[in-house]
Amino acid sequence: MTLLTDAPADQDQRVPLSRITALFEPYRWQLAGLLAVIVVQAGLGVASPFFLRRIVDEALPHRDTLLLTVLAAGMIVSSVGSGAFSVASTGIANTVGQRVMNDLRVAVYGHLQRMSLAFFTRTRTGEVLSRVFNDIGGVDNVVNTTASSLAQNGITTVAIAVALLIMDWQLALLGLLVVPVFLIFTLRLGRRRRKLARGRQGRLARLTTMVEESLSVSGVLLSKTMGNGAELRARFAAESREISRLERESALAGRWQLASRRICLTCVPALVYWISGMALSHGASPASIGTVVAFTSMLNRLIAPATAMQSVGQNLSTSTALFGRIFEVLDLPVEIDDRAGAGELSVREGAVSLRGVSFSYGDSPTLRDIDLEIPAGSTTALVGSTGSGKTTLAYLVARLYEPGVGRVLIDGVDIRDVTLESLASAVGLVSQETYLFHASVRENLRFAKPDATDEEIERAARAAHVHDTVATLPEGYDTVVGQRGYRFSGGEKQRIAIARILLRNPPVLVLDEATSALDNRTERAVQEELDRLAAQRTTITIAHRLSTVEHADQIVVLHEGRIVERGKHAELLALGGRYAKLVRGDSP
Missing domain, CATH: 3.40.50.300 (P-loop containing nucleotide triphosphate hydrolases)
Known part of the structure; x- marks a missing residue:
């Protein structure tokens, strides 16, 4: 029997990256446009330091106001252009991301709807709800921003690295030594975050089950008549504390590594200043003052995308566990489904x-x-x-x-x-x-026959001897029945269900x-x-x-x-x- 199970928190859920990227396949042309925008944005972003170098080495020493004006204008134009393309890239990324999220939600919901009745009799309702809401909601940030952030910061980092090499390859080698260190730390930290994320989602599923069961009409009636509200609150508090603990561990995981990397990125420009200054003071550096100033300015620009890529790596590692739980749903075999070549049933007699x-x-x-x-x-x-x-x-x-x-x-x-x-x-x-939906009486009846007229609905209700009851309600057929129809008695709900089948009129x-x-x-x-x-x-x-x-x-x-x-x-x-x-x- 197929079941949704929650793997232990320490079980690392491996999801092929190709399966995640396949979610974006229908939007490959939009992504190609996004990539082009990001490339232009990165190019404009590294233009300013080159203008700065010429200002320091040429315009200021020679007091060339025209050249100074042109170079300053170039810095402004490149900055404004980079900002405009950044807004455009964010818009495209969020549009694609929301479409992917919609596709994912619809796919999970549709697949769960195809599961057999036996699946739902053996699966906790809260577990199903958690997969649809908590897990898919958990990857929202990754789908909407992380993919574009990875591309944007990756391309920006490459553009800055190329620009640094063009300015001074010797200084560039020193500045770029820290990048492999970032990658190593990110990979090590990712495994820990995946384990914590899966444990947290499992706890959220149990908490969702508890809320769904204990705060339903039936659950509240049971807890009040049994007098065990305090026990339920204690159980809820225990689950909530465990989720808080996992959230805290996830937030603190790798904080020392992150701090050390930021310190390293900040110290490297200072080291460049020191080396260049020492070389200039001894006349041993071919680099000009403008080059050193522009170089450190650009090196400082490397801090933002490099730090952002650390966060991207951590988010991807965390989301891998969530994607694993989502794909676990999509991989559930459908036990009762249409066979290949299944035809339409045309009932002639009904034997x-x-x-x-x-x-x-x-x-x-x-x-x-x-x-x-x-x-x-x-x-x-x-x-x-x-x-x-x-x-x-x-x-x-x-x-x-x-x-x-x-x-x-x-x-x-x-x-x-x-x-x-x-x-x-x-x-x-x-x-x-x-079972009645939390909707109006009319909507519950029309569920059997979406195109039914109001006259047909009333005729079916009269035949089921429930029309008079509905007519006495303040809003008649537009009265909301309440969760699971608790506004009505058991007999009234049964008559509404009979009216629904009368309206459908099956053979x-x-x-x-x-x-x-x-x-x-x-x-x-x-x-x-x-x-x-x-x-x-x-x-x-x-x-x-x-x-x-x-x-x-x-x-x-x-x-x-x-x-x-x-x-x-x-x-x-x-x-x-x-x-x-x-x-x-x-x-x-």
Whole structure:
């Protein structure tokens, strides 16, 4: 079974750089334009020291005001131009970065949506939320600024290095000795930051799970009625403290290395001044005063991009762990997906067949050797004690699960050979676990049929006997139902769900205890509407009240994953077997 797991904090997550750069592949032309802008910006950025050298060596000694004006203007123009191109490069980088972020979010969300129902029953909701929000949000800075910063500072560093060599190659060799040291320190520091980042994201996932569970309506009700709010607060505080500890370690990691590198970069210009001054004082330096001044000015410019590249390296190392968690989601195999060449399911009659079907959630089989024919337009009731496999069998028809052995067919077509979208249009499911979005009643109903008119929505609500309830609300059908529909009672939510399926009007209908939360009077009224809906369509119904399935065309009795009886109500009563015991309420 595929699961999202959190690797230990000390496990270094390796992600090929090529996979990260592939995210930018659709925007290669924009990136080429960005590179061109950065090259021009870097060229303008190193022009000023050359103007400065001529000012010191030529314009000032000869008191040439015209040359001084031209050179000073050149310094101003190159500075303004460099700034303008810097703004342009930032704009292009952020545009590309936000598009990549959008692509990444959509890809992760879309892939998670394709995962099977079994995946979500075994994965913490908070873990899923953390991958979508915390992990993707964590790489936002890298995607938006780090890539362009790496290119910008890298090209600037190369441009300054070339300019230094042109000015004085001997002094340049001394100044450039510190660059390899930077790279070595950055690589060593990166491994530590990756470990800390993965540990932090794992803790954030657990904290997100705790918040999602304990601050939901159900979680708050449970904690208040159990009186264990203090325990939950203590658990939250413990997780929060651990995250703070990891954040602190990450912030402090390599601070001494960073400080020593900054000191080194600052000391090098002073050393250049000292060496040049000593050489000039002894007449042994071919470099002019202007060259020394311009050289140290340019060497000071090397501090900013070199320091920035340190931060870029650290950010990349930290983000590698986050990319590892994101790609872990994208690499999850989709267990139930459209086969190659899958066609559209066109329901002619709606006959459903299960042939030799077996299914297991784990080592123990849930369904074994199921052979069942459900004629088109008929109603089949599935009954049995808790855990007998009723819901699993119904979910196999909707392909929410896939049998390990055997086939499920609709009109003789294996449902694995048709698209999931066309199957979802053909098979409607109303489950016992009614789910409503935190949206209006109208939006919840229209989810089943996006193009439904207001008249169709009201007609479906009337048929489900929920219109009068909705009409009494302050905003009617525009009333927001609240998280998971907690503004409504269980019976009202179930009637809204029934109205939703009435609006959709599928040819095959699966009712998993669809009226379990209704009172007897309302259940009878809604059951009549469901019976009307079931006419001329194939219906599979699971009911906890056996009185609601007495008129089914066939009743299938499940026990320990096997079909042990089948027939009509009267026939099974006369048989005196398990169904008769269930009707009498005897222990199975």
